Structures are given as structure tokens and as C-alpha cells.
Amino acid sequence: MVGIIVVFPNKDNAANIRNLLARGGMTVTGVCTTGAQAMNYADTVDEGIVVCGYKLKDMLYSELREYLPSNFEMLLIASPDKWSSGLADGVMGLNMPLKVYDLLNTVEMMLESMNRRRRKRKQEPKERNPKQQEVIRRAKELLMDRNNMSEGEAHRYLQKNSMDSGTNMAETAEMVLSIMAK
Structure with a gap:
């Protein structure tokens, strides 16, 4: 789940930013000072965006960025002189005074970027370790010998049963081996 966490030293400023984001159709996970x-809220979600000011009550934005997991991005809202020398990786900046249109568009762009990366990660094939590959190979060989299947048919059989049962292919191969090896 993607979470938006708003962190400003002034609770009223944080609440105002949350309200702007909510009016823009975005769900805010937490508001804090x-x-x-913010780190506590970050632990409750898989990935997210932290919208914050330059200086918080207990640390600077750069320290918070270091403590956040890599799957979090940060939107710094500060005067240009605070961040004009450059920002850390994973940090975007917006100038004060803040324009609502800029805030909503920037957060929307960051959310879309995170969704795009998530979809790309899901499309990458998962690598199997050698032990899992060996279990799958043995299950295919057993299916080919006992059921007169080709290698492709045995592979499709394992794949289909894996999807039907909601387990990964290595677990399905282990089940086939345990059932058919008797």
C-alpha cells in the first residue's frame, strides 16, 4: 500500500497540507510534527511519499530521508534558498509560497512514478535458486516418465496446478514429487 505522510513542525501547517491533498482525492496516511x-507511519505502509518542511522538531529533512526506506520518496516544501544547492536522491522540492496546483500535480506525478516502478517490478521474472530448479526438473521428469508427457506438457501441468492452488511452481513440484514418488 502507498502512503502519504505529511510532516511539518507546525501541526496547523501539516493539517492544511493534508486537507489540500484530501480535497485533491489523495488519502493521507498520517500527519505529524x-x-x-513519520518513521512510525512509514513502518505501517509498503511504500510512500513524505511531504515535509526543511526543519522538523527533531531533525532536518535530510536526516529523515536517510532513515526512510528506499521505497519512499520525499517532497520538500521550503523556500528556494534552503534547497537551491541541490537535493538528496529521492527528494523533490517545491518553492514557498506553495501553489495548490503545483502541490497536487507533483504528488500525483510521484504516485504515478511509484506505480510505474511497481508494475515494472512485478513484470520481472522471479529468479529461482538452484535447489528450486532441481525440484522442478525432477518433478517434470517424473511426470514425463509416468504420464508420457513431453517436457513442455509437464511444465504447463506444473504451471497450471501452481496457479490453481495459489502456490509457487517449486512448491507445486514438491507436492507432485511427494504424491507420485510413493
Whole structure:
């Protein structure tokens, strides 16, 4: 789940940013005033965006960025002189005074970028370790010998049963081996 965490030292400013994001159709996971509170909220979601000011009650934005997991991005809202020298990786900046249109478009762009990366990760094939590959190979050989299947048919059989049962292919191969090896 993607979470948006708003962190500003002034609770009213944080609430105002949350309200702007909510009016823009975005769900805010948490509103807080310290980096420690933001870290607690970050632990409750898989990935997300932290919208924050330059200086929090207990740390600077750069320290918070270091403590956040790599699957989090940060949107810094500060005057240009605070971040004009450059931002850390995973940090985007918006100038003060803040324009609602800029805030909503930037957060929407960041969310879309995260969704795109997530879809790309899901499309990458998962690598199997040699032990899993060996179990699958033995299950295919057993299916080919006992059921007169070709290698492709045995592979499709394991694949289909894996999808039907909701287990991965290596687990399905282990089940085939345990059932047919008797």
C-alpha cells in the first residue's frame, strides 16, 4: 500500500497540507510534527511519499530521508534558498509560497512514478535458486516418465496446478514429487 505522510513542525501547517491533498482525492496516511513520528507511519505502509518542511522538531529533512526506506520518496516544501544547492536522491522540492496546483500535480506525478516502478517490478521474472530448479526438473521428469508427457506438457501441468492452488511452481513440484514418488 502507498502512503502519504505529511510532516511539518507546525501541526496547523501539516493539517492544511493534508486537507489540500484530501480535497485533491489523495488519502493521507498520517500527519505529524517530528521525524520519529513519520518513521512510525512509514513502518505501517509498503511504500510512500513524505511531504515535509526543511526543519522538523527533531531533525532536518535530510536526516529523515536517510532513515526512510528506499521505497519512499520525499517532497520538500521550503523556500528556494534552503534547497537551491541541490537535493538528496529521492527528494523533490517545491518553492514557498506553495501553489495548490503545483502541490497536487507533483504528488500525483510521484504516485504515478511509484506505480510505474511497481508494475515494472512485478513484470520481472522471479529468479529461482538452484535447489528450486532441481525440484522442478525432477518433478517434470517424473511426470514425463509416468504420464508420457513431453517436457513442455509437464511444465504447463506444473504451471497450471501452481496457479490453481495459489502456490509457487517449486512448491507445486514438491507436492507432485511427494504424491507420485510413493
